[in-house]
Amino acid sequence: MAVAPRLAPPLDLERLRADFPILQQRVHGKPLVYLDNGASAQRPRAVLDAERRYGEQFHANVHRGVHWLSQQATDLFEGARERVRRFLNARSTKEIVFTRGTTESINLVAQSWGGVNLRPGDEIVISWLEHHANIVPWQLACERTGARLRVVPIDRRGELDLDAYRASLGERTRLVAMSHVSNALGTVMPVREIVAAARARGVPVLLDGAQAVPHLRVDVQALDCDFYAFSGHKLYGPTGIGVLYGREALLEAMPPWQGGGDMIRTVSFEGSTWNDLPYKFEAGTPNMTGAIGLAAAMDYVDGIGLERIGAWEHELLEYATAKLQAVPGLTIVGQARDKASLVSFVMDGVHPHDLGTILDQDGIAIRTGHHCAMPVMTFFDVPATARASFAFYNTRAEIDRLVAALHGAREMFG
Amino acid sequence: MDLKDLYRDVILDHNKRPRNFGTLPPPAHEARGHNPLCGDQLTVYVELDGDVIRDLRFEGKGCAISVASASLMSEAVKGRSRADANALYEQVHDLLTRQDAPSPPSLGKLAALQGVREFPARVKCASLCWHTLNAALEGGVAPVSTE
Ligand SMILES: Cc1ncc(COP(=O)(O)O)c(C=O)c1O
Numbered sequence: 001m002a003v004a005p006r007l008a009p010p011l012d013l014e015r016l017r018a019d020f021p022i023l024q025q026r027v028h029g030k031p032l033v034y035l036d037n038g039a040s041a042q043r044p045r046a047v048l049d050a051e052r053r054y055g056e057q058f059h060a061n062v063h064r065g066v067h068w069l070s071q072q073a074t075d076l077f078e079g080a081r082e083r084v085r086r087f088l089n090a091r092s093t094k095e096i097v098f099t100r101g102t103t104e105s106i107n108l109v110a111q112s113w114g115g116v117n118l119r120p121g122d123e124i125v126i127s128w129l130e131h132h133a134n135i136v137p138w139q140l141a142c143e144r145t146g147a148r149l150r151v152v153p154i155d156r157r158g159e160l161d162l163d164a165y166r167a168s169l170g171e172r173t174r175l176v177a178m179s180h181v182s183n184a185l186g187t188v189m190p191v192r193e194i195v196a197a198a199r200a201r202g203v204p205v206l207l208d209g210a211q212a213v214p215h216l217r218v219d220v221q222a223l224d225c226d227f228y229a230f231s232g233h234k235l236y237g238p239t240g241i242g243v244l245y246g247r248e249a250l251l252e253a254m255p256p257w258q259g260g261g262d263m264i265r266t267v268s269f270e271g272s273t274w275n276d277l278p279y280k281f282e283a284g285t286p287n288m289t290g291a292i293g294l295a296a297a298m299d300y301v302d303g304i305g306l307e308r309i310g311a312w313e314h315e316l317l318e319y320a321t322a323k324l325q326a327v328p329g330l331t332i333v334g335q336a337r338d339k340a341s342l343v344s345f346v347m348d349g350v351h352p353h354d355l356g357t358i359l360d361q362d363g364i365a366i367r368t369g370h371h372c373a374m375p376v377m378t379f380f381d382v383p384a385t386a387r388a389s390f391a392f393y394n395t396r397a398e399i400d401r402l403v404a405a406l407h408g409a410r411e412m413f414g
Numbered sequence: 415m416d417l418k419d420l421y422r423d424v425i426l427d428h429n430k431r432p433r434n435f436g437t438l439p440p441p442a443h444e445a446r447g448h449n450p451l452c453g454d455q456l457t458v459y460v461e462l463d464g465d466v467i468r469d470l471r472f473e474g475k476g477c478a479i480s481v482a483s484a485s486l487m488s489e490a491v492k493g494r495s496r497a498d499a500n501a502l503y504e505q506v507h508d509l510l511t512r513q514d515a516p517s518p519p520s521l522g523k524l525a526a527l528q529g530v531r532e533f534p535a536r537v538k539c540a541s542l543c544w545h546t547l548n549a550a551l552e553g554g555v556a557p558v559s560t561e
Contacts, residue, residue: 349430351477353452354421355531361417370453383453383475412421414428414479 011304011312017393019044019300025152030363038183038342038389040233041214043297043361047237050296051146051289053083061285063217063262081278082156084243087298088228089219091352094248094277098286101242101350102210103133105229106177108244108281109206110137112257113175113227117268120146123172125165125203127189128154128379129182132372134208138177147174154379158185158334166197173198176205178227180212184373184385185334186215186342193225193407198395204250209232214391215313215340217306232290236391237297241290244281258283309392311339316390317398323403329410342389344371347406350413358409419529420536421478424486429478434488436471443553447474447546454480456462457548465495467551472543479527479536486524496551503544510537547549 017023020042025032034042054076060069062077081093097103118124124138128151137148150173152165159177163343169176176198181188191207198205204226209218213230220228232241246254256263256274260283267272271413273376274280301309322342329348346352356368367387370377377384388402438444438459447456454476461469470492472484487506491499504522508515510530517525530540 210429224542351452353477353536354479355456357420357536358417363438369451377453411425412417 009389010308013393013395016304017395019046021045021048023393027063027363027365033362033364033401035388035390035394035402036365036367037214037391037394038211038234038371038387040239040404041391042393043236043238044300046300047293047296051238052294054289054292062288063279073288077286080291082297083295087218087302088243089221090245091221091246095216095220095251097246097278097281098241098291099229099242099244100287101231102208102229103231103242105227105242105244106133106206106208107137107324108245108257108357109227109229110141111251112254112281114138114141114145114147115220115257116172116253116255118145118147120141121172122147122174123170123407124148124149125150125152125168125173125176125178127152127160127178129158129160129185129187129376130177130179130372131210132374133181133206133210134177134179135375148171148172151204151375154187156335158182158187158336160187160189160194162190162193165194169197169201169203170332173201173203176203178205178207178257180207180209180218181215182334182336182373182376183211183341183342183385184371184376186339186346187334187336188212188338188340191225192224195329199224204247206411207290211340211342214301215306216310216311226250232294235294235297236300238287238290238293241287241294243294248277251281254281256283257279260284260411262286265408277382286330304392313390316394316396317341317343318349319396320388320390320402323399324406327403327406327410330406333380333382341391342387344387345383346382346385347410350385351354351380354413355386355406355409357404358412359393359405361399362405362408364398364405366387366402404407416535420533422526422529424523424526425478425482428482428485432472432473432481432485432496432512433471434492437473438469438471442469442471443548443550445546447542447549449476449480449542452477452480452539454512454539456480456484456543457462458484458543458550460550462496464495467491467494467496467499470547473544476542477539479530479539483527483540486526487543487547490522490524491547493531499547499551503548507541510540515541517536 058072060073062074085093096393139346150168153161206227209230226247228245233239263283333344352368369384442459443459444459456474459471470488
């Protein structure tokens with residue numbers, strides 16, 4: 001069968017890029033090339049407008065007033081929760097807890113769930129490629145409870161050692177907490193296998209989806225995970241808003257983790273009773289602007305379609321991988337067979353931090369450093385890497401500029 | 415801002431061929447410095463003769479600015495008294511952080527670090543070695559961190 005040549009990218013990039021005011025900027029006199037989407041993605045006008053409209057027309061405190069504005073704000077806020085439910089295909093909005101972000105979502109589980117479920121000698125299984133946000137909360141929980149961390153190794157490609165993972169599940173395993181997609185390496189984790197093996201032993205699974213939701217369709221029912229955490233700002237939404245999905249039965253059995261307004265039903269000095277899910281976990285006035293902005297971001301992303309986004313990002317990844325591999329002295333760190341659209345790399349004789357500065361002078365924003373994944377750096381024996389992470393609004397021409405700047409860096413350090 | 419102003423030839427040369435790179439055995443003083451932001455890691459060894467820095471070595475991994483700065487520092491402070499080294503550090507610190515700082519002749523080759531002040535994110539890279547030297551001179555044991 002003849003394959004028709006592709007004449008145009010599957011997305012109308014010019015039109016889409018026009019949706020992002022910040023992308024029109026020049027940096028150091030050059031058109032901005034934003035390749036730090038893994039750290040935080042840019043917001044389209046639809047999100048910025050939704051945030052502003054809420055402030056200009058609908059803001060009041062939620063769940064508290066009989067007045068019109070409070071009702072509007074509550075409707076919008078709860079509408080955002082329903083939007084998130086639909087985005088994740090959760091069964092119920094009771095399973096959608098708004099948090100400040102991935103970090104807070106994981107800490108919530110570590111403290112609330114961990115506080116009542118972990119005993120001395122119990123084990124939490126994580127992987128070697130976790131972000132610090134999925135390591136440190138568990139270390140803290142271990143300190144409080146006497147539980148232990150078990151770390152599943154990865155291989156030189158940056159893939160999880162599945163056999164080692166299965167072998168690490170034992171009598172004392174209480175929870176598996178793993179990334180869905182690695183932020184430092186791009187590895188898409190074998191979440192089906194991870195969940196299936198844990199499920200077979202009745203062990204709940206938390207997935208850190210911070211780097212997954214912008215790139216692939218997440219269906220928590222299909223995944224069959226118990227907790228799923230992500231941040232709004234990596235999904236083209238606002239900062240300071242994130243989500244914890246939790247299986248209702250688990251959330252129901254967990255104690256509150258912060259006390260205050262909104263999370264109670266009754267308060268007396270003899271004791272208090274807790275509100276229903278998900279409010280039990282949302283003490284205090286929530287980030288309404290953020291939640292509404294996040295819902296707008298989900299509308300925006302679904303308007304394009306995550307499948308089309310994923311397809312274009314995959315093309316960008318392949319293009320960038322080929323071009324970068326051809327740069328003399330450059331080594332790609334993280335060569336998983338299933339990878340999201342980011343490339344971590346190091347270059348002989350040029351430290352990542354210098355690359356970051358040199359690229360910045362060309363208007364190119366990349367991340368350099370340990371990417372909050374110091375164990376990954378240790379594993380690959382590098383002090384740091386440079387990371388270009390792509391969004392659907394990036395172009396091949398931008399990758400060409402990245403590659404040209406890298407050649408320049410090499411010449412300079414020759 | 416021009417990259418060539420940051421990565422002057424002296425800097426590139428000292429990055430590629432760092433002077434006084436290595437270690438010194440005890441009883442030389444030793445201190446470790448770490449810049450968690452970029453992962454720079456540095457160990458400075460100083461051998462004192464009374465109040466005079468008789469020898470200095472450093473080793474570690476880091477960006478061009480931190481390696482070159484340590485290399486330039488090692489050349490500059492060898493044979494000097496602690497007070498002289500401190501005075502030199504004050505001058506380097508001004509050079510790195512103050513837009514209007516002069517570049518006195520006493521700085522010698524260290525003046526090549528002048529471009530760093532146009533790149534605020536990189537100032538810590540250049541000053542790490544000096545903080546570490548300071549810790550070594552004070553005989554400190556706790557690692558120095560720029561954060
Ligand atoms: C895999 C992963 N987990 C967790 C986080 C933490 O996200 P946040 O800082 O938004 O809480 C990040 C973001 O850097 C990440 O990439």
